[in-house]
Amino acid sequence: MTRILHILDHSLPLHSGYTFRTRAIMKSQQNAGMDVRGITGQRHAADGPMVQETEGLTFYRTPGTADGPVGVRELREVGALAHAIETTAEEWRPDILHAHSPALCGHAGLKAARKLGIPLVYEIRAFWEDAAVGNGTGSEGSLKYRMTRALENHVVTGADAVFTICHGLRDDLIKRGHNGGKIGISPNGVDLSLFGDPPPRDEALAKELGLPAGGPVIGFIGSFYDYEGLDDLIASMPHLLALQPSAQLLLIGGGPRDEALRQQAAASPAGQAIHFTGRVPHDQVERYYSLIDILAYPRKASRLTDLVTPLKPLEAMAQRRIVAASDVGGHRELITDRETGVLFPADDPAGCAAALSDLYDSRDDWDAMRNRAKLHITDRHDWAQNIYRYQSVYQRLLTPKANQSIATAA
Template sequence: MKILHILDHSVPVHDGYSFRSYNIVRIQKKWGWHPVIITSPKHEKSSKEAGKREEYIDGFHYYRTGSISPCPSSVLTEIRLMLALGKRIKEAADIEKPDIIHAHSPILNAIPALIIGRILKIPVVYEIRAFWEDAGVDQGTYVQDSLKYNIVKNIETFVCRHADQVCVLCNELKKDLIKRGISPEKMTPVFNGINIEDFTICAPDAEFLKKWGLEGKKIIGFIGSFYRYEGLDILVQAFSRLLNKHSDIMLLLVGGGEMEQEIREMVKNLEIEKHVVMPGRISHKRIPGVYALTDILAYPRHSVRLTELVTPLKPLEAMAMGKVVAASNVGGHRELIVNGKNGILFKADNAFALVEAFDNLLTNPELCQELRKNSPKWVKEEHNWEKTLAVYLKIYEQSLNIQKS
């Protein structure tokens, strides 16, 4: 079976979107399928380079659409993007003759994929990892329930109605679409997973431990992108208050993004620079060793529609590494964490609740030991990529049957 995947961007860009995409095609190839990838013009923007028309990465064939020049209007820019991507999908489909076109969010990928799929009579699967309208709210593009928000929401709903099958990242997204009138029979959750071999319990990275001055300290960590919704402002506030009781703790914030400068200024204003390490982004290969040197991983996401509906990937990595996880009780976290079993949940948007959660973990070694024991087993059994992605076979078969009928 040959699948033509339509992506916003891909490796070598390193983020959660590209890692999920890479593991999807990796597992599909392992099963004997033939995944081929097309990336939208946004790939060139994300990778900060012009790129090539075609390239091979780890044995996978990537068709690049190429960059486009922006228009004065964002709407015109998006139309130009979809026209360019649609043309590239048609070119690649004529060459590759795929059995399935699998478009991954956002809807800027889905619309041209759906049009070309109908022209060529190829089944189209649409996979939603987050609603684009909610991502726009977080990025400050528009506000919730504004005219543009509702237009984007209605277009997304339209695409879901006309796609042959719809994949969703988690159950909360499915529930939301059911409320919009999308049949539950055509929707299948395809949960996040991890490659167990990449995240096994290991020794701490000794070089980083010494370089960052973390030896002999209790380390609270965050590893990921510094998006506003991640709640790093809450984390820094809580950590500052926790220092009054626990002087031997350090806060390790690994990564970068839109909130980085704001967080650095907050750390400075709170006068806790000696207790906070922000090394920036590091090599993906060294991430397990960084997980290993932490005691608690914090995920203090704010409660917004995006975090209530979407499950993150990073807590799964931490749990696979046998780490203690403390996360806000937003909907996306509640799908992954059973409080007291494989992690601790605390009230979202509440620094005092996070202080209390940290204090409980730092003074309760028996609880921490129980969490460290339960988490790797649960992730291995429930959220390895081969298990979570196995549903694609049913999804593709149903799409092909619909096309034939």
């Protein structure tokens, strides 16, 4: 039985898109007969034992908290995580180290892999320097931005195999001069066993939130970062109300832009039709999904959104929800316009409103759109099938003198 040690920034029991992808990968690998465990670095900010069992998965923790000036602190983090990987490997003896971005995890994995003499697979879910620009904690071209990219390049060069979650990231690495033959794609996916038919509309919750019947209800569920473009969605509401007088907007979640978005909504002439719920418990999210006619993802056009595919639209399509999203590269990899969802112009509130209104007026076509979207998820984004992209690469790396193209295998 092949043993895989996943090297992670953070993990369950914390809830995030990052941890849900990790859970899906590890659970699917378990179901396929692999022995998998995870290890997190010092940024896993949650109390718990040094070896933690959660949802049937085992995670090791790296002790301590890194300190010092920028640069020194990160090197200390890498050193601590590399040491923890080596200590864990002495006890558990993994066959493969599978590190997941950010590059700090990849660098620690690379150090440990070289010392232990076992293969390293490095997986990039996003370029974290671009994510920092997108969430307002960094600036493009800054020293930190360039250093993060240089570290990523170092890990990609040193790893035995590389995966990205989409074509945008892979193409960017190749443009930098990396060998495309060792870079495969493991797309965002869903565990279809977790998704059944949508529940009926929760009328009690609708009444509690003040959502009148008649629709359409446009909804967003997720984190309120600037790059998500929720300000454009709020700005689209006066235009949408002119076309659909009963339209409502339901924003579920929270984040750095929360207060600014609430102020924008309060000042909007459509303010009475805009509803904020704050963050809701994960086990209650399905109730909120039941109220939404169209899930909207209005991401702004940027390097981050053009290169990275999000998870939320896939989860919505797996639940047979109707989705509409801005026409950025990451969405174009997931959604075929007018077939599995609708794409509308990015950074264009009026264009967004027109597309949402047209989509709502085409309700007779929704069942066919739902069916096409679910089939797309089943064919391309089901973890039960996609984990074999990893397995074929693992087998090649564990075969002496493996020299086949990772990209071909993946």
